[in-house]
Amino acid sequence: MVKKSNVNLDKIYENYNLKSVKSVLAKNAKEAEKAAVSIGFPVALKIESPDILHKTDIGGVELNIYSEEEVKKTYTKIMNSVKSKKPDAEIIGIIVQEMFSDCFEIILGYNFGYSFGPTIMMGMGGIFTEVFKDVVFRTLPVNFNDIKSMIHELKFSDLLLNGFRGILPVSENMLIDVIKKASDMAYDLYPRLDSFDINPIALRGNEHRVIDFKYILSDKLNKIRSSEAKVKNLDEFFNAKSVAVIGASGTSKEKLGNYILDSLAFHDYKGKVYPVNPKSKSIMGIKAYPSILNIPGKIDLLVISIPLSAIPGILKQCNKKGVRNVVIISGGGKETGEKELEEEIKKLSKQYEIRIVGCNCVGVFDGFSRLDTFFQIHDRMKRPKSGSISMISQSGTVGLAFLEKMGDVGISKFVSYGNRIDVDEGDLIEYLGNDKRTKVIAAYVEAFDNGRKFLASAKKVSQRKPIIVYKSGRTPQASRVSESHTGFLSGTFNIIKGVFNQAGIMSVDNFEDLVAASEVLVMQPRAKGNKVLSITNGAGTVIQAVDKIDEKGRLRLAELSPSSKVKLKEKLPSYVIIKNPVDLTGSATDDDYEVTINIIINDPNVDIIMLWFVFQDTPVSKNIYSILGNINKACSKPIICGAIGGEYTYYIGKLIKNEGIPVYYSVNEWVAAAEAISK
């Protein structure tokens, strides 16, 4: 540990009432006896010498000493043993130490990170910390609920709170108190500490002891970044009545800017569109202007797809012209190592109060105004209809794919924010939180920049509408502070999981689940609980779903109420297996499904109805879609369909989806949707 402070923090945790194992250095037997009495029996005696590494080997350690008499004898015994075996060793004395055994060991750690500032970590201590990475993070400060949920997220906590093999269960209140104290200490010290590990801290019943405390001082003052979201002027990105485009050309017709112009001028957007190019009088039949300053009317939005180097100059013109919103499509910024140019653009954006989306992105789309800045032409990418899902994406590729999947579900607002020179996740979440047309927010993030701002916005907004995030880039990376366990582990996805929990965010593990979850949340009512029941004419796939449910642990399999069982037995053919799933078998008819669903709807033990269909089985008719449609109209419980097959399966699936019931073509998505709609 490099110390750059004249304050000694080795025992700083004692100021926060965290106790260490009591130990006293004794210079003679008398002192040792006194020390033992003050510590309380039993004690251990250990030789203290700078020259002796392996104390046990030379009789330098004695455990379980129960009386003053014995302390005295043992003192002499150790001294004799050590002196005879290491006559040249310098001996400072003997440490009298409290015995604290039969305990659990955990790690409590703090780390200061670029994105999330100060965070606290709790995990399994000792030998397994880094093998199993069973750790939980929260950003600081934390409240009682944060700490409580932290404890219950840790797999190891079951053991901790229930005891194991003669080790006393740990008191949860004590544990909460200990974590609170460590958190308070971390939050007080973060300006000057990069990291600390209390590893291990021993826990037994109502007691705790810090066994080892290490910390890393910071060589600069750590500061928490502002978490205030800026939503000013964001509206114009979606509702601009006039858009200028820089990057289209009258001569080179395959410029990205030309495709953007095509998207804006030749499709559903109704606003004014101005190409800007000093070398062309007209582009694609539209009058072009040498610069934005020459455009007669007001410009609500400017889209740029020329190299970044020209952009500072253009921003100056924007300031003159009163343009307040700019989308920069162009790449070539920090992703290629060119940071300075981006920094300059950022500075100008602040100075002129110009909001910027991008650079290195595909820009924005609005489902209602039909404004879009994509260079993906309509022939290749159908724009989605208007709807209630808004989506933000760090990656243009992933964002566009999301829009295509949502074609017939509908999108309110979409932003591909790329390198987030100005507008970032925090701003957008806050803005969409207040957007009346947005009922569900989906986000794809590869790496956070101002993570605390994101957290603060999401925490507020998630109380009003669901936020679903797929965070990729989970591969652990070498951390800045690799000497600390906590620092090392904060480089993994663990810290993000903690943040998502703290913010009330729904976290999903892949793109398909992001799509599935977003879709079900706008199509179906939220469930009252997490108990699912499946009804199927082919049980094979449901077994797979049960595996998945078990693995993820968020849903529970409903147990049918006795009265439902009686009714089902009465109304269904005798070969039907009435449990969960209700297996109607390959002989199932439309009627069998209808009868079953109508009974299940009223079963208080079931929160979510999961239907799986083998549409290939002939006894089920095409008409099943209208039966389901009618049931759906009157049903206050969420219904989710699944099926796998070929053309015919997709055909029936589409008919059902038109009735307002989502249909999934993989077991994983079917389960992900049920999770998203559960409570």
Place this chain on the structure above:
Amino acid sequence: MVKKSNVNLDKIYENYNLKSVKSVLAKNAKEAEKAAVSIGFPVALKIESPDILHKTDIGGVELNIYSEEEVKKTYTKIMNSVKSKKPDAEIIGIIVQEMFSDCFEIILGYNFGYSFGPTIMMGMGGIFTEVFKDVVFRTLPVNFNDIKSMIHELKFSDLLLNGFRGILPVSENMLIDVIKKASDMAYDLYPRLDSFDINPIALRGNEHRVIDFKYILSDKLNKIRSSEAKVKNLDEFFNAKSVAVIGASGTSKEKLGNYILDSLAFHDYKGKVYPVNPKSKSIMGIKAYPSILNIPGKIDLLVISIPLSAIPGILKQCNKKGVRNVVIISGGGKETGEKELEEEIKKLSKQYEIRIVGCNCVGVFDGFSRLDTFFQIHDRMKRPKSGSISMISQSGTVGLAFLEKMGDVGISKFVSYGNRIDVDEGDLIEYLGNDKRTKVIAAYVEAFDNGRKFLASAKKVSQRKPIIVYKSGRTPQASRVSESHTGFLSGTFNIIKGVFNQAGIMSVDNFEDLVAASEVLVMQPRAKGNKVLSITNGAGTVIQAVDKIDEKGRLRLAELSPSSKVKLKEKLPSYVIIKNPVDLTGSATDDDYEVTINIIINDPNVDIIMLWFVFQDTPVSKNIYSILGNINKACSKPIICGAIGGEYTYYIGKLIKNEGIPVYYSVNEWVAAAEAISK
């Protein structure tokens, strides 16, 4: 532990040269001194009394004793302490025990199970065994390679073999030897032992000590089931020249049997088809017979879809008529609790040597003879073209879905074996192993019956062609022998993972991966290694792939060779980021892809080429498919494509697939395919 034996097995492991911690009961100080000398210093002394539970609390335990002199003193000290604190306790003596500390603890366990017979387990010992379930199984007997691969499968082994915090690394040779001994013991004793736990066994450097050994006797003699596969007469299921159908009706036209008849008589199958029904003279325009005995010619295959209760009678007729192959579609057997009927049918199948597929299944399909027994009509389920993949499935539903996904890749043979009254996985794997038209075997299994037979067949066949299995039904179930850790843990998927490894089977985790893996293995050449390189015009999804690759741990990211880097820099635009992935950016053209792939093909550091496309980006043309097709013809390295989007994406994807390159529409499948083709 219930003992039903007059043989005491408490120390049986010593017969296999597994050592326990040395300990000797001493009745007086003299005996203790002698014992300590024979054990070797340091030793521990522990009071032995049936009345004392917490020995430490009353000064009944002393550790780290280094001399005879000290043993003597300590003996007296313990006796005095115990007598003063527990004057009434009956004292048997003092145990002198070898000190074996600073060690790792593992569990070695054995369990006898219904499906896999005797198995050996290795795992993390002590407090965490059941929290993290870091355990590895193998069926017995095991060879050197089995044991070695077991060790390296265990996450915890890294720590074990490298040492940690002052604990000596464990010798791998010693560990192999210890596992071999425990395995030998298990294999010798399995007839009378249901289970044992050596938990923990302490390991340090070159030494081991059994700390605790528990076992459970069996109340009946355990026997290993025959693992001999029966392939006799299986050919007729696929190449039958004449098929009779029982279950079609001339009056009730919506019987499943009618649909089966339709599949056989009105589509591509060229053999003779005979409906059998005593009440109809003709069904669907085809002459019907009152019983199979009335059919004039030979019957190669009989398909039945009437209730099971009629089947024993029919089998007697089959015997008379010389029918050797029967498919029973009908359900109503053990899945509904009706076991006896199935048992009777099984008996008759053996007695008459009639091979049976089913019951409770959709039967068989052959891509070449076009024979199929499905009650799923062609309007709803297109049959796949002929090809080199064969598939077996316990679930009809899952099997049919697989066939639909393989429509244009092609299928050789397919069997839905349902309740496997006779024909099972083991038979089929062996049969398909010898089938020249089958290049890849895919299987979907929910639960094994004769797992050892499956293992034996797969072990042989996997050396000739790839076997990919998706095993569902992974939820841990209460085991028969729940008192033992090993028994408990064998109820999870762990045992199956071990078996798959032992048999050289590729295990996948969901249906989509089964499809992806099967497809790539017939479409692309097997890779020489596991190093992948991605080339993309939209890096977002590749980040997700890297997460997945990291999580699964089977593939590695290739590092471009220096000469490739030079060439790429020379030939590609300056904004291209030349690492892994090669990010051609949204401006990428067909040429950029072509140039890059042609350089990568010759890079010895790359085994698998993973292309990701954003087909929506206009600079890539439709013609990319023919460019890839030409490259593919000459390329000995596997190429795998991925893309996400809407209609246009699927359109281009299909063109590329027609050129022989598989295209995946999710990151997970794209990665699963790369894993399958890797070495």
